[in-house]
Amino acid sequence: MYKVFINGYGIIGSRLATAISKDSDTSLVGIAKYSADEKTEEAIRKGYKVFVPKKLITEFRKKNYDISGSIEEAVTDSDLVIDASSEGNGYKNLVRYYRPLKKKAVFQGGEDRYGKKSVADIIHNSRINYEKTLDKEFVIQGSCNVTGMGKIIQPIIEEYGDAIRRFDVNLVRRWADLEDKKEVKDSIEWDKEPHHQDDFKDIVPGINLHVDALKVPSRMMHLHQMTIRFENKPPSKDEILKLFQDEFGVAILNNAKGTGDIRKKAIELNFEHGDTSMVHIHNELIRIQEDILKISYSDDQTGMVIPENYMLIQSMLKNKSRKEAMKLTDKLFGLKRKKKTLENEFQ
Numbered sequence: 383m384y385k386v387f388i389n390g391y392g393i394i395g396s397r398l399a400t401a402i403s404k405d406s407d408t409s410l411v412g413i414a415k416y417s418a419d420e421k422t423e424e425a426i427r428k429g430y431k432v433f434v435p436k437k438l439i440t441e442f443r444k445k446n447y448d449i450s451g452s453i454e455e456a457v458t459d460s461d462l463v464i465d466a467s468s469e470g471n472g473y474k475n476l477v478r479y480y481r482p483l484k485k486k487a488v489f490q491g492g493e494d495r496y497g498k499k500s501v502a503d504i505i506h507n508s509r510i511n512y513e514k515t516l517d518k519e520f521v522i523q524g525s526c527n528v529t530g531m532g533k534i535i536q537p538i539i540e541e542y543g544d545a546i547r548r549f550d551v552n553l554v555r556r557w558a559d560l561e562d563k564k565e566v567k568d569s570i571e572w573d574k575e576p577h578h579q580d581d582f583k584d585i586v587p588g589i590n591l592h593v594d595a596l597k598v599p600s601r602m603m604h605l606h607q608m609t610i611r612f613e614n615k616p617p618s619k620d621e622i623l624k625l626f627q628d629e630f631g632v633a634i635l636n637n638a639k640g641t642g643d644i645r646k647k648a649i650e651l652n653f654e655h656g657d658t659s660m661v662h663i664h665n666e667l668i669r670i671q672e673d674i675l676k677i678s679y680s681d682d683q684t685g686m687v688i689p690e691n692y693m694l695i696q697s698m699l700k701n702k703s704r705k706e707a708m709k710l711t712d713k714l715f716g717l718k719r720k721k722k723t724l725e726n727e728f729q
């Protein structure tokens with residue numbers, strides 16, 4: 383059985399651990415902790431082996447945490463590492479562990495694709511370039527926003543490609559996640575150079591895409607307002623609804639009042655970690671005006687990239703086709719079932 387280690391146990395790492403520990407086909411070596419805090423206890427309680435930097439083993443053990451060994455030992459024992467570290471640490475881990483120990487690694491969207499601290503030569507989006515990750519040693523999983531954009535943009539390009547002049551997207555981003563301890567500041571902040579535009583253009587070269595990003599005082603998901611300008615008349619609303627009807631990881635919802643409604647519903651429905659792991663097109667916000675189609679959808683920031691990381695295990699370790707990988711992903715995450723449930727709840 384292939385062995386996977388999760389380096390980092392925060393918002394993303396803890397979700398990845400839940401998923402991989404349930405997969406009968408992959409063995410979870412354990413998770414990494416860097417701070418001797420209560421999350422260490424949580425991981426041990428959940429039955430994960432906890433690995434820490436060698437120099438911190440004594441500190442963790444002094445606090446009576448049952449530590450299984452060093453990060454280096456865990457990486458050595460793995461076939462692939464999912465790096466779920468805070469932004470920028472992925473590069474340090476690449477230099478320190480993954481390259482010298484010759485281990486495949488998946489990085490998260492906070493790492494660099496270009497420049498001195500580049501960690502990989504590809505950003506993955508399972509809707510667009512899964513096949514290109516099959517032979518890779520190192521891959522960056524696109525951020526939640528980039529992943530969500532791919533789920534909407536790619537089906538539209540496949541269906542209407544040449545008829546489209548440009549895509550403009552306003553990303554309205556949550557300030558912090560629900561479990562985050564950081565304070566939510568009462569301000570609307572803008573991003574001078576949103577990385578999402580360059581990241582997406584890296585995945586779909588040549589796309590005429592313009593992204594603006596605003597951070598708002600909320601902990602409840604992102605909302606993307608996408609404007610698609612066509613050469614002539616855009617497709618009808620019915621055609622758009624039909625296009626996304628069976629799209630994997632895309633739900634079409636009616637009458638949600640805001641992102642909080644969806645997050646609270648996911649928690650109420652006992653979805654794992656309160657995540658839907660998908661985007662939700664808001665039916666009543668689809669608008670057609672002259673040559674413009676407007677689509678607004680919410681994007682589950684915390685859950686979105688977890689099935690995507692799992693898809694990368696299927697490609698980089700198991701060489702599975704996209705179709706097979708999607709089937710296994712649906713089996714583990716129940717995305718089709720969740721989509722149906724949400725669509726029934728928001729009719």
Ligand SMILES: NC(=O)c1ccc[n+]([C@@H]2O[C@H](COP(=O)([O-])OP(=O)(O)OC[C@H]3O[C@@H](n4cnc5c(N)ncnc54)[C@H](OP(=O)(O)O)[C@@H]3O)[C@@H](O)[C@H]2O)c1
Nearest residue numbers: 390391392393394415416417467468471490492526683684
């Ligand atoms: N949060 C989201 O919604 C979201 C969505 C998509 C993508 N991402 C991306 O996923 C990555 C992780 O984000 P997050 O929200 O999970 O961050 P987070 O909650 O702050 O967790 C980061 C984790 O990194 C650990 N860490 C510290 N130094 C490390 C090192 N040198 N190597 C490995 N791990 C280290 C921390 O461990 P200790 O706690 O033990 O100190 C912590 O558990 C980022 O690249 C982020 O951009 C986040």
